[in-house]
Amino acid sequence: MKYESTRGASPTIGFTDAMLAGLATDGGLYVPKSWAPLPAERSSNYASLAAEIVSLYAGGELSEDEIRRLCDQAYSTFRHGAVVPLVQYDQDAWLLELFHGPTLAFKDVALQLLGQMFDLVLAKKSQRLTIVGATSGDTGSAAIDGVRNCSNIDIVILYPRGRVSDVQRRQMTTVESANVHTVAIDGTFDDCQDLVKAMFNDAPFRERHNLSAVNSINWVRVMAQVVYYIHACDSLGGQPISFSVPTGNFGNVLAGWIAKQMGAPIDRLIVGSNSNDILTRFFDTQKMTATSVTPTLSPSMDIQVSSNFERLLFEMNNRDGGATAEQLARFRQTGTLAVEPDQYAKWIAPVFAAASVDDAGTLDVMARMHKECNMLVDPHTAVGIGATEKCRREGETVVTLATAHPAKFPDAVRKATGEHPQLPDHLADLFQLPERTVQLPNDLAAVQSFVASVGTSG
Numbered sequence: 001m002k003y004e005s006t007r008g009a010s011p012t013i014g015f016t017d018a019m020l021a022g023l024a025t026d027g028g029l030y031v032p033k034s035w036a037p038l039p040a041e042r043s044s045n046y047a048s049l050a051a052e053i054v055s056l057y058a059g060g061e062l063s064e065d066e067i068r069r070l071c072d073q074a075y076s077t078f079r080h081g082a083v084v085p086l087v088q089y090d091q092d093a094w095l096l097e098l099f100h101g102p103t104l105a106f107k108d109v110a111l112q113l114l115g116q117m118f119d120l121v122l123a124k125k126s127q128r129l130t131i132v133g134a135t136s137g138d139t140g141s142a143a144i145d146g147v148r149n150c151s152n153i154d155i156v157i158l159y160p161r162g163r164v165s166d167v168q169r170r171q172m173t174t175v176e177s178a179n180v181h182t183v184a185i186d187g188t189f190d191d192c193q194d195l196v197k198a199m200f201n202d203a204p205f206r207e208r209h210n211l212s213a214v215n216s217i218n219w220v221r222v223m224a225q226v227v228y229y230i231h232a233c234d235s236l237g238g239q240p241i242s243f244s245v246p247t248g249n250f251g252n253v254l255a256g257w258i259a260k261q262m263g264a265p266i267d268r269l270i271v272g273s274n275s276n277d278i279l280t281r282f283f284d285t286q287k288m289t290a291t292s293v294t295p296t297l298s299p300s301m302d303i304q305v306s307s308n309f310e311r312l313l314f315e316m317n318n319r320d321g322g323a324t325a326e327q328l329a330r331f332r333q334t335g336t337l338a339v340e341p342d343q344y345a346k347w348i349a350p351v352f353a354a355a356s357v358d359d360a361g362t363l364d365v366m367a368r369m370h371k372e373c374n375m376l377v378d379p380h381t382a383v384g385i386g387a388t389e390k391c392r393r394e395g396e397t398v399v400t401l402a403t404a405h406p407a408k409f410p411d412a413v414r415k416a417t418g419e420h421p422q423l424p425d426h427l428a429d430l431f432q433l434p435e436r437t438v439q440l441p442n443d444l445a446a447v448q449s450f451v452a453s454v455g456t457s458g
């Protein structure tokens with residue numbers, strides 16, 4: 001399988017190069033040249049199914065044996081035998097629990113695999129690299145856990161000091177591995193992101209230290225997420241079902257759309273937003289207009305622009321990268337992206353629905369799930385359930401993706417239900433472990449000199 005950029009001005013490359021690059025040189029995102037059709041015979045075991053799907057996209061560059069081993073390793077870190085169990089909470093209404101991985105958020109599903117895959121490819125090339133990233137909470141801990149045992153990778157994660165939750169910070173700072181480095185920046189999440197961008201834009205620095213990123217624009221993350229949509233469809237017997245997805249960067253729901261292109265029996269995709277509702281407004285008005293970000297109870301969905309939407313836009317432009325690049329350039333200039341009515345009618349209207357749920361609505365869903373179903377759900381999952389309630393049609397089976405464990409957001413859970421959610425056993429000592437972190441000012445030179453010191457000290 002070959003990969004092309006959504007902006008059409010980068011050469012076509014293979015799977016491992018697309019994985020190592022993350023972003024294309026023209027600023028676009030990599031997509032496979034075509035969507036692979038699903039094999040008629042599929043495994044019901046999660047790791048085996050993952051290997052079957054990964055083979056469709058990575059085959060030729062990694063052997064079947066290697067892929068099998070990577071998937072087995074990645075999903076053996078999950079605490080549930082089913083890896084991503086389906087739980088019914090109402091007639092025709094299910095939760096797909098994606099939070100049984102090491103850091104309690106769905107990002108583990110992709111990052112456990114990506115870490116292993118990076119390490120294998122680097123070992124074969126006798127290369128080392130340094131992953132640099134910024135986090136507002138969930139991505140940092142999932143990325144760290146994905147590479148903590150990798151011998152060819154150092155990781156440096158910047159987070160805004162005092163602005164991530166205690167659980168989120170401790171999940172990053174208590175990891176003992178020598179290749180893991182966390183940096184508390186005196187600034188906001190946007191400052192952290194700007195520092196990371198500045199390091200990537202400094203080409204000599206980037207090349208000298210072999211920097212890489214694992215943010216959700218990496219194709220491998222989207223690919224790994226396609227698997228659980230197919231697994232859920234197969235588990236529910238193959239009748240058409242819809243999914244409701246609490247959405248931020250659009251990576252998760254895009255994976256569902258790809259599963260549908262591959263032939264999975266998916267009816268509709270419901271996009272759930274919190275009050276940062278740029279996507280909901282797009283689906284209502286056919287125009288995307290960026291505004292500022294409001295902090296909410298579901299911080300991993302507090303985004304201004306959903307970066308993975310570009311992959312769908314490319315498809316809506318009939319895979320014309322030049323047209324996609326122009327549309328995005330206009331969006332940056334004017335703050336508004338409008339799609340043509342025929343594009344909307346063909347690609348969006350038949351498949352997508354959207355609803356936004358504000359903080360009051362989120363707490364209300366959490367309280368009702370507790371009272372009526374005796375279940376604690378996290379605020380992101382609650383947004384998904386709220387969107388299901390708003391969009392579901394008579395008789396439609398809807399699977400809502402449960403993207404985080406309630407114990408990751410104990411304050412919101414307590415506020416909604418009066419209950420304190422227990423951390424799973426493997427994290428029970430999280431508040432006893434010593435923390436290790438470096439504190440730096442919001443200053444590029446200081447951060448660069450820290451990153452430079454990391455690769456050499458190993």
Ligand SMILES: *Cc1c(COP(=O)(O)O)cnc(C)c1O
Pocket residue numbers: 105106107138139216246247248249250251252253300301380403404
């Ligand atoms: C990252 C995240 C999301 C948003 O996922 P996208 O792929 O960015 O749309 C939703 N919920 C939780 C808990 C997350 O960590």
